[in-house]
Amino acid sequence: MPGMQPVNETDIEWDDYEGVEGEFKQKQLGGTAGSEQLGCSLYELPAGCQPWSYHYHAANEEALYVLSGTGTLRLGSETYELQEGDYVPCPTDESGAHCVVNDSDSTLRYLAVSTMREPDVTVHPDIGKVGVYVGAPPGSDDDRAISEFYDHASGAESEEP
DSSP: OTTOOOOOGGGSOOEEEEOSBSEEEEEEHHHHHTOSSEEEEEEEEOTTOBOSOSBEESSOOEEEEEEEOOEEEEETTEEEEEOTTOEEEEOSSGGGOEEEEOOSSSOEEEEEEEEOOSSEEEEETTTTEEEEEESSOTTOOSOOSEEEEEETTTOOEEOOO
């Protein structure tokens, strides 16, 4: 496939984001290497950080792989301690709802891998929101026709968490 090439994460600049709790860093490895149907991002969470609210995707399966550090994972109705070497599948339904929190005193680094299907809807049950992505899936830098968060019950547009 044209454009496909090995990339080294040290050659990619970090993108900084404001999370639900604290700031975190992300590098998009998959897109940088030319991947079109499989996304892969490296996340670095400082102590106390929670990047995303508890959520699941309707169209995109995700998986997490912990490279270093420890934290807590809420997955479906269970809570787990995360540590280096843990692999976590997150299916495209409520059983795959997940949230990572770095509740340790050191940095947590993990890979998030996902299919790159669009359109996609993310459901955030704890906060009563849904995210709608049309034109490019979550995790893509491509332009989208729709990329909005809405109140789940009323359909009224709201700010992204």
